[in-house]
Amino acid sequence: MTEQVMAAIDGSPVSEGVCDYAAWASLALDAPLTFLHVVDNHPQTAEADLSGNIGLGAREHLLEELSHLDEQRAKIAQERGRLMLQAAKERAVEDGVAEPATRQRNGTLVETLDELEEEIRLLVIGKRGETAHQAREHLGSNLERVVRGLHRPILMVPETFKRPERVMIAFDGSKTTRKGVEMLAQSPLFQGIPVHVVIVGAETGDNRSQLDWALKTLRDAGHEAEGAIRAGDVEPTLHAYQEEQNIDLLVMGAYGHSRIRHLLVGSTTTVMLQRAEVPVLLLR
Template sequence: MSYILCCVDGKNYSYSACDYAVKISNNMNLPLKFLNIVEHNHYSSKVDLSGSIVLGEREDILEELAKEEEEQSKTAIKAGKELLKELKQRALEKCNNEVIISQLHGEVIENILELENEIEALVIGIKSHAEHEIGENVKEIIRTIHKPVLLVNSEYEEPKKLLVAYNGSNESKKLLQQTSNNPLFKDVKRDIVNLNTNKIESATLLQEAKEIYTKKGYEVEIKTLEGTSEDLLINYFNENSCDILAMGAFGHSRFKEFLFGSFTSKVLSKMRKPLLLFR
């Protein structure tokens, strides 16, 4: 059974992620599954292991660590279950499809990869763990999973305009096909931009992209952004009242970087609205 998967932890815009996931579930007419993953990698804040351990203290310290980890795990499990129940109730108010909740244990990336063949789209709430950084779990998910991933980094707003960054790569073409044939966000305007110093090449690429959307009846605007700076993309997004930025993996084309090369990494750090990423 295919479904929309929404990963939640209670800290990183879980309620906003829920609302976007409901929207996608309704648009794609698929069940919605909320997943909470309990990672058992707690570190003691009470035991100081920086100095030497006196003979005979080792067993006491290990026992204390084990007890603390057990208590932290119990707390995380309970909080996760309560969050899942709350989000299910929230989703059922507007979701037209089945809503499922699940709690798993272990590494985040391993659990999600096991579900990848069942997922049509993945929704994750994110919040910077430090200035201009996002969590390693999120980076690893985007590097690895081959399904659309919506990163939710702000409060929910009804999507009215989607900005598509198109560069002609296979990833960008996949993005166009996905967002036109079985769109995660229906009935929204689409602006398509191409970052390029070659105006002729850019015009060809943009016309190619526009035709895909207009055949499906979408209202489309196209524009060349002269240059390759991520600031051009973000400024256009902000100045043209866009709600979601959709982009493929620029790393395999002119930018010659992997998905988390400097371009994508900078976009992620500077964006203050949701990002829809494709590989």
């Protein structure tokens, strides 16, 4: 089974960014690209049950009408999704991808990705889904569940594509982030892109040796690499460094027993993701 770049699209404006970043990743990784659209036949906005509000004689007729409406709604959603997938495919071809594939599934995004996990090399997904467009900093609950459940790298992207020119990895010496440095060093995705390694913490001998290891690993693989140790709270410190250095892609370990782990899966789960204006690659 060939692992592929899989891009989850819906009707939100961020889907354009998903298409372009997915095409970039597919070309850089020399991996097949598949666009995925999931038709959720059980939308979260519950409709009122009108069947009990009328006389018994008309109830059966109304239930038939409601059933017919549900069928029509499902057909429209499928056709809408088919058109979105076709548009995404055409956009990817314009971006240089030879033969992007499309898949449409019924169910929920989280369940579908769980089923397809073994086929995924990299998942590209928008920061805000179709139902979250009204709140700029709202991170869709779908995305949060995907981050918690999928054991594959996830590239979370904004609406507008910008080819990454400077990458930053949040590093704490944990097993997950050491694996992240090694992956980043070897990945064709970051070939020729300068890498910044940032440790949030005190200037200690241990932190300095961890940083030196990360920089050596990257430089040995041919990367231009810089490092910094900054004191402060994780999220504002990383955000400040990102702005200062014009970083346009963040790399973070989604799990690992660390301060960064608690940023992503503790009570402040989505702070960094909410505020990031650039793509975030979450490693598992």
